[in-house]
Amino acid sequence: MSQPSTTPGTPTDEAPTAPAQKRSRRRREAPPSTGLDGIGGLGAPAPNSFLSVRDLRVHFPTDDGVVKSVDGISFDLARGKTLGIVGESGSGKSVTSMSIMGLHKPGTVRMTGSIRLGGEELIGAGSETVRELRGKRMAMIFQDPLSAMHPFYTIGRQIVEAYRVHNDVSTSVAKKHAVEMLDRVGIPQASSRVDDYPHQFSGGMRQRAMIAMALSCDPDLLIADEPTTALDVTVQAQILDLIRDLQTEFNSAVIIITHDLGVVAELSDDIMVMYAGRAVEYAAAADVFERPEHPYTWGLLSSMPRLDRVRTERLRPIPGAPPSLINVPSGCPFHPRCAYADRTGGLSQSERPPLEEKGPGHYAACHLTASERNNIWENDIRPAL
Amino acid sequence: MIRRFISAVVLLFVVSAVTFAIFFLLPRLAGATPDDLASRYVGKTAGQEQIHAAAVRLGFTDPIWVQYGRFAKGIVVGSEYDTGVTVEECPAPCLGYSFITQNPVLPDLLDRLPVTLSLAAGAAVLWLFGGVATGVVSALKRGSPLDRTAMGIALAGVSLPIFFTGLLALSIFSYGLGWTAQGGSYTPFQENPAQWAYDLLLPWITLSFLYAAAYARLTRAGMLETMNEDYIRTARAKGLKEHDVVVRHGLRAALTPILTIFGLDLGLLLGGAILTESTFSLNGIGKYAVDAVANNDLPKVLGVTLLGATFIVIANLVVDLLYAVVDPRVRVS
Numbered sequence: 170m171s172q173p174s175t176t177p178g179t180p181t182d183e184a185p186t187a188p189a190q191k192r193s194r195r196r197r198e199a200p201p202s203t204g205l206d207g208i209g210g211l212g213a214p215a216p217n218s219f220l221s222v223r224d225l226r227v228h229f230p231t232d233d234g235v236v237k238s239v240d241g242i243s244f245d246l247a248r249g250k251t252l253g254i255v256g257e258s259g260s261g262k263s264v265t266s267m268s269i270m271g272l273h274k275p276g277t278v279r280m281t282g283s284i285r286l287g288g289e290e291l292i293g294a295g296s297e298t299v300r301e302l303r304g305k306r307m308a309m310i311f312q313d314p315l316s317a318m319h320p321f322y323t324i325g326r327q328i329v330e331a332y333r334v335h336n337d338v339s340t341s342v343a344k345k346h347a348v349e350m351l352d353r354v355g356i357p358q359a360s361s362r363v364d365d366y367p368h369q370f371s372g373g374m375r376q377r378a379m380i381a382m383a384l385s386c387d388p389d390l391l392i393a394d395e396p397t398t399a400l401d402v403t404v405q406a407q408i409l410d411l412i413r414d415l416q417t418e419f420n421s422a423v424i425i426i427t428h429d430l431g432v433v434a435e436l437s438d439d440i441m442v443m444y445a446g447r448a449v450e451y452a453a454a455a456d457v458f459e460r461p462e463h464p465y466t467w468g469l470l471s472s473m474p475r476l477d478r479v480r481t482e483r484l485r486p487i488p489g490a491p492p493s494l495i496n497v498p499s500g501c502p503f504h505p506r507c508a509y510a511d512r513t514g515g516l517s518q519s520e521r522p523p524l525e526e527k528g529p530g531h532y533a534a535c536h537l538t539a540s541e542r543n544n545i546w547e548n549d550i551r552p553a554l
Numbered sequence: 555m556i557r558r559f560i561s562a563v564v565l566l567f568v569v570s571a572v573t574f575a576i577f578f579l580l581p582r583l584a585g586a587t588p589d590d591l592a593s594r595y596v597g598k599t600a601g602q603e604q605i606h607a608a609a610v611r612l613g614f615t616d617p618i619w620v621q622y623g624r625f626a627k628g629i630v631v632g633s634e635y636d637t638g639v640t641v642e643e644c645p646a647p648c649l650g651y652s653f654i655t656q657n658p659v660l661p662d663l664l665d666r667l668p669v670t671l672s673l674a675a676g677a678a679v680l681w682l683f684g685g686v687a688t689g690v691v692s693a694l695k696r697g698s699p700l701d702r703t704a705m706g707i708a709l710a711g712v713s714l715p716i717f718f719t720g721l722l723a724l725s726i727f728s729y730g731l732g733w734t735a736q737g738g739s740y741t742p743f744q745e746n747p748a749q750w751a752y753d754l755l756l757p758w759i760t761l762s763f764l765y766a767a768a769y770a771r772l773t774r775a776g777m778l779e780t781m782n783e784d785y786i787r788t789a790r791a792k793g794l795k796e797h798d799v800v801v802r803h804g805l806r807a808a809l810t811p812i813l814t815i816f817g818l819d820l821g822l823l824l825g826g827a828i829l830t831e832s833t834f835s836l837n838g839i840g841k842y843a844v845d846a847v848a849n850n851d852l853p854k855v856l857g858v859t860l861l862g863a864t865f866i867v868i869a870n871l872v873v874d875l876l877y878a879v880v881d882p883r884v885r886v887s
Contacts (some may be wrong), residue, residue: 213646272790304793311791316784320804320883321810328800331792366882 199366200265201545218245219422220269220390225282225292227261227268227446233497238264240446241282244439248389251416251423253454255469256443258490262426265443266392269424270309271299287389305335308383314375318367324351325363326376332385350381354411365368373404377411391416392424397432409435424428430473434458442466445492448524452531462533462542464507467550485553501536507546558874564868569691569863570629574622579850590616592639594742594850595653611636612653625650648691649860650853659857663839669740670838674823675759676754681762681769683818688766690805694779704770711767720760720833727756737836746829757834765819769812774806783807814873821869 193531227239239261246252258401267273269284271291285293286307293297306417318327321362329340336343340366344363346474347367351359354377367375376396383391387452397405413436417422425436433440433454442450450463461467468487487505492498500507504510510517513536525540581591589602592609600608609615613624627633632646644651644658651658688708692701728733737751737880780786781804789803790796826840835841839858846854878884 178601187619270791272787298792300790300795302793309791311784311788318588319785319789319807321806321881323882330794334793348595368883 170378177412217247219248220246220424221283221285221286223283223285224264224268225265225268225284226280227264228279229277230279231495235279236494237446237497238494239268240481240497242441242443242446242448243282244441244448244451246390246422246424246439247290248422249416249420251425251436252435253286253425253427253440253510254443255427255430255433255440257428259494260443261446261494262443264446266309266424266426267393269392270303270307272298272309281533301335304331304388305386306388307392308386308388309392309394310376310379310383310396313399314372314379315367315399316338317374317379320367323364323366324370328363328378328382328385333497335386341343345473347381350385351378354378354381354384355407355414356381357362372400375405376400376404380408380411380415384419387419388421390422390424392426394426395428396425398427398429405432412436425526430458430469442469446498447502447534449503449534450533452528452533456528456531460531460546462527462531462546463503464509464537465533466533467501467546468506470554471550483550501534509541512541513537555875558871562871566860566864566867567626569867570626570860571622572864573856573859575618577856578621579618582618594852640677649857652851652853654849654851654854659854660861662854663842663857663861665852666837666839666842668742669836670824670826670840671832672743672750672754673757673827673838674739674820676751676758677761677765677827678816678823679821680758681765685769686725686805686809686812687767687774688770689775690777690800692770692774693777693781694800701774705774708767708770711763714764716760716764716829717833719763720757720830722801723756723760724834737833740836754758757830757836760833761830772815773808773811774805776811777804779803780807810877813876813880817869817873817876818866821866822862824869826858 177249222245223243224241225239226237226241229238242261242265244252245251254265256262263551268280269286271290271294273280275296280292282292286302287551289302291302318324322330324325325344325347328350329343332338332343332346333340338346348359348363351363356362356374356377362370362374367378370378376399380396391412395414397408409432412423412425413509417420423436425433427433437454438451439456440450442457442463443450444465450457450461450466452462456464458470461470465487468485471485474484487506490503492502498505500519501507501522504517507517516522516536521534522536523535524532527533527535527539537545579590582588588609589605591614592612595612596605596608609695613621616624622635628644628646628648628650629648632648633644635642635644642651642656642658646880647660648658649660649663652662657660692704695701722794724737728736734756735753741749741753743750766819781800785807786799786803789799794803824839826838826843828840828844830836830837831840832844839861843855843858843862845851846858
């Protein structure tokens with residue numbers, strides 16, 4: 170869908186404002202819609218896609234039943250682009266990232282589908298193959314940098330270790346590289362702080378060090394799993410800025426995993442909203458914020474405090490809790506919590522909605538008709554935001 | 555650091571006072587007269603007069619704090635003991651003088667220390683490596699037959715007393731198969747290291763079996779915990795080889811509490827491996843303590859107790875210092 174078509178009701182054809190145009194130029198080339206293969210399927214990878222995930226399913230067999238943490242998701246990500254994966258706890262967003270990194274404990278997980286990194290298939294690849302890619306071509310930063318760094322080793326030693334796994338250099342060369350990396354992520358007096366232990370760093374500094382470690386081998390893909398959740402609000406913005414700057418510099422593909430729409434709003438080109446292990450909405454970030462198509466996304470937006478507008482109403486939380494991943498509700502997994510599920514004539518209760526293209530490059534999984542969604546959004550949701 | 559050292563010294567004095575009180579004050583409180591205490595140090599045929607003379611000579615008629623003061627002074631500057639026939643010199647640090655064997659306690663103890671030291675050191679190496687290795691493998695293969703077998707053996711090891719496993723091992727490997735030295739064999743290391751190791755092999759294995767079992771369980775529990783830590787996931791995410799993840803990141807963290815317990819166990823053992831030394835008839839400090847108790851030789855018992863306490867206090871001190879080396883988070887405070 171490289172050519173934006175003129176479906177009425179999508180934001181792209183509504184009087185394009187200057188920022189909107191800028192955003193759409195940044196937007197990822199949408200995959201051709203001809204290849205849609207039903208639920209969660211997106212067809213063949215886009216030509217410039219660096220990471221292509223197709224119908225990824227990650228199931229954990231347990232004594233109580235099979236936990237379907239991820240149940241058929243697909244997306245594409247090009248170099249230099251950022252994908253935001255948004256969802257509540259247990260929606261499968263972290264499991265997705267762990268699957269890409271190959272970090273699930275073997276034997277505990279059943280993974281099917283396809284994950285192609287730079288053309289190389291990761292699912293079914295040998296553990297040694299994936300290990301060599303880890304840290305070198307794909308790297309990850311974690312939520313809580315204090316617990317994610319080894320308490321007994323200096324920051325420098327941990328970066329040196331990450332660098333030397335994939336680069337055959339001496340410790341002193343690697344140490345110099347570590348100092349450079351720390352300096353690059355904005356750690357003052359990097360050459361002396363390189364010998365500090367993680368507990369001697371502040372929270373923001375630790376996350377910077379974590380980023381330095383992740384980027385030490387110049388990876389093509391950086392996955393940030395809730396990178397700012399454990400940080401002060403003032404530090405959050407700095408870290409997000411840093412990630413954006415480094416992405417420009419290294420031209421890497423970035424996946425940001427978060428429950429905070431504010432974080433993805435700042436950084437992402439594309440957004441995938443996940444619910445109960447499936448993508449319920451997948452589109453360019455601007456589209457998701459300007460014209461969300463899924464009731465769950467509406468719920469996320471309505472429950473998010475906004476500073477850029479005068480609020481007229483209280484925040485509206487999404488009622489209920491995320492469903493069990495062993496017994497996912499029939500039909501649309503969101504229907505027990507959805508205020509509009511009764512408007513589909515029982516379809517939401519009985520049939521699982523496929524992820525369909527509702528607008529150009531804008532996918533959503535919902536049984537509501539286009540006019541109904543438009544109606545609800547314009548009259549019910551948007552005025553209350 | 556200096557405060558720790560001072561408190562260790564103070565603790566030792568408290569220990570010496572308490573032990574002294576147990577052996578010299580409690581009998582008096584229980585109704586024993588100085589003469590009753592002195593009756594142990596004279597011949598069976600001695601009359602009341604002689605016993606009383608001995609009590610006066612040994613200082614049992616003095617107030618208890620004067621007696622303790624004399625004992626404590628002996629530790630610092632040495633003292634003299636009047637045996638009634640001669641006056642024996644007991645140089646500092648004097649831990650007491652045995653009137654039964656007619657010699658000071660400490661030189662006897664130091665004579666036997668190499669035996670106990672050899673036994674403890676050899677066994678410690680065995681149990682540390684054996685126990686930790688077993689624990690790591692068990693944790694990694696959790697729930698496998700290997701894990702179950704190892705933990706079953708470990709349970710047996712923790713539960714079976716050393717005088718059972720020791721005698722069993724002696725009867726099988728030494729008297730049955732003839733592979734190992736017989737009970738009571740000991741060759742000093744400096745005389746013949748190979749013979750030294752051969753003689754001590756069975757005691758080492760028996761003693762280390764007991765400890766290795768406990769260490770295997772400890773290591774397993776520690777590894778199961780640390781391998782679930784976030785930094786293990788980070789280590790894997792860096793692309794480290796699994797071996798490095800387990801050893802450098804997992805075991806490194808799991809080893810810290812084990813090191814603490816290891817230090818204390820070793821300190822305790824240096825005060826005498828009583829059961830092992832008795833079972834294998836090794837003339838170490840433990841056997842010395844058993845003999846002293848059997849002969850009611852109070853100065854020896856007191857001396858052995860104090861030496862054991864000293865080792866434990868020193869071990870605690872060393873462990874405290876080591877902990878700061880091992881865990882950088884402790885260093886700052």
